[in-house]
Amino acid sequence: MDTCALITYALAGELGTLKEILDGRGRWTVAVQLECARFFRDNNGPIMRINDILGPPLVSEDDDDFQRTLEIQTAIGGKETDIGLANLGEAHSLALMIRHRYQYPCFVSDDLDAIRQASLYGFATIKCRELLNLGVWDRLIKPDEAWSCYENLISARPSISTIPEVTDRDSFNGWLGIKLCDWAHPRSTPAGQTVQVAPLAEDSPLPGHLPPARQSQKALPASKQGTLPIAQQPINFRAVPATHAAVGRTA
DSSP states (O other): OOHHHHHHHHHTTOHHHHHHHHTTOBOOBHHHHHHHHHHHTTOOHHHHHHHHHHOSOBOOOSHHHHHHHHHHHHHHHSOHHHHTTTTHHHHHHHHHHHHHTOSSOEEEOOOHHHHHHHHHTTOEEEOGGGHHHHHHHTTSSOHHHHHHHHHHHHHHOHHHHOOTTOOSHHHHHHHHTOOHHHHTSOEEOTTOOEEOOOOOOTTOOSSTTSOOOOOSSOOOOTTTTTOSOGGGSOOOTTOOOGGGTTOOOBO
């Protein structure tokens, strides 16, 4: 997850809801942790809560991670001489998502430039308010909890969290794409047979119903491989290391 999304949930007092939605599957990086610490300054409470939700932050493993972070940061923020610490958390998150090559990776962010950059790598992307939709559909939170959380999100950061088409509870339910009577009861087949909603597996990726990340680019001819900057090189998401094959995480 990126910094903006975490700060939004913290300011809204909804880190508990975020924990329920992520269900142990979110991750953050040391750059995101630094940005959060700078934002909250002497208040360590939110940082400790986030650490409880996401675990210890991921760190760079070698110079390739550093170089890739710089290139992505430049691509998101503009000229290298002007970027400073701008978009560092987003860039570091994407760099380490590339490093670990998680199965079904999903980038959580409200930064449109970072979202566009993540899409270039074939990563699924989602805004922090859209986590509410996924939480309801994955049956990790109830529609009432989602609505309460949404009200708190828009109260804390309206410019980021407001959904244009949502004006009241009914339109919010429409945005969720649910009928409360259908949500509250087991689903039924056309023949009338009851089908219980299966619980999420512990290694289920977030979001559970998103398709695998698509290939970001066609493979380069062998003669041209290695000629692109690291941040522009195509990634084969099918080549998932065995140690990560059953892990679904967000960054």
